[in-house]
Amino acid sequence: TAGLDTKRIGQQVIAHDEVVSTQPLAQEAAARGAKEGTLVLAELQTGGKGRLGRPWHSPKGTGIWMSLIIRPAIPLPKTPQMTLLTAVSVARTIREETGLPVKIKWPNDIFIGDKKVCGILTELNAESDRVNYLVIGIGINANSVEEDFPQDLAKIATSLRIESGQSLKRASFIQQFCRFFEEEYDYYLENGFGRVKQEWEAHSYTIGRWVNVQTISQRLEGRAIALDDEGVLMVEDQAGVVHKVYSADVNYRAN
Numbered sequence: 119t120a121g122l123d124t125k126r127i128g129q130q131v132i133a134h135d136e137v138v139s140t141q142p143l144a145q146e147a148a149a150r151g152a153k154e155g156t157l158v159l160a161e162l163q164t165g166g167k168g169r170l171g172r173p174w175h176s177p178k179g180t181g182i183w184m185s186l187i188i189r190p191a192i193p194l195p196k197t198p199q200m201t202l203l204t205a206v207s208v209a210r211t212i213r214e215e216t217g218l219p220v221k222i223k224w225p226n227d228i229f230i231g232d233k234k235v236c237g238i239l240t241e242l243n244a245e246s247d248r249v250n251y252l253v254i255g256i257g258i259n260a261n262s263v264e265e266d267f268p269q270d271l272a273k274i275a276t277s278l279r280i281e282s283g284q285s286l287k288r289a290s291f292i293q294q295f296c297r298f299f300e301e302e303y304d305y306y307l308e309n310g311f312g313r314v315k316q317e318w319e320a321h322s323y324t325i326g327r328w329v330n331v332q333t334i335s336q337r338l339e340g341r342a343i344a345l346d347d348e349g350v351l352m353v354e355d356q357a358g359v360v361h362k363v364y365s366a367d368v369n370y371r372a373n
């Protein structure tokens with residue numbers, strides 16, 4: 119990231135060739151005191167981690183596999199907003215670097231059409247009520263071609279290259295992401311969640327759709343209507359009752 123004109127995001131980079139996962143490496147670096155904005159990158163992950171304990175397919179050279187360390191001075195309940203902020207920043211970077219029409223699927227998947235191009239996994243380290251750091255893992259299918267995806271993934275995943283027909287310059291993409299993230303993040307720290315919420319809703323795949331929600335404690339069907347001011351998804355069921363969905367697997371069906 120030589121010449122990157124940010125204050126802190128991406129100013130320190132730890133780049134690896136092959137790792138199990140950039141997430142634990144970033145956690146260790148953070149625990150040792152790595153600065154806010156430190157980015158851990160890898161060409162290949164042999165044990166890439168997805169949400170809900172799923173694996174994340176991370177073959178060599180075709181993706182952007184990175185973990186970002188941030189240390190926001192915010193209360194614990196607001197930390198999920200950082201994932202939404204990241205999604206907004208990735209979506210903006212994809213739009214501006216490729217012109218592709220991306221949508222954000224709640225809480226943190228980036229879609230092109232009906233296929234996933236990016237996933238985000240946020241891990242929190244906190245002591246009592248204080249946030250120590252967050253490690254935000256971002257996986258972007260950048261230059262994969264169809265044959266790079268195992269059969270089960272080919273139906274649900276795509277890459278920027280497949281969609282745009284052009285190979286992506288990963289280094290300049292990452293720099294642009296760092297700029298956008300820092301801008302969103304600084305604004306957020308000064309002014310709160312309003313702008314992220316607005317941008318998230320404007321590019322949402324989820325708002326307005328019928329969804330099936332399966333949380334640990336509830337099963338629910340209804341229409342996703344908005345984010346609340348905290349970033350929690352609001353789902354209105356058939357009886358008109360509005361439910362708040364904090365973290366769950368959301369499935370979609372045709373309207």
Ligand code: BTN
Nearest residue numbers: 139166167168169184237255257
């Ligand atoms: C998901 O959609 O389930 C989240 C996927 C997150 C993948 C990224 S790739 C970089 C970082 N390292 C990991 O092992 N996972 C995240």
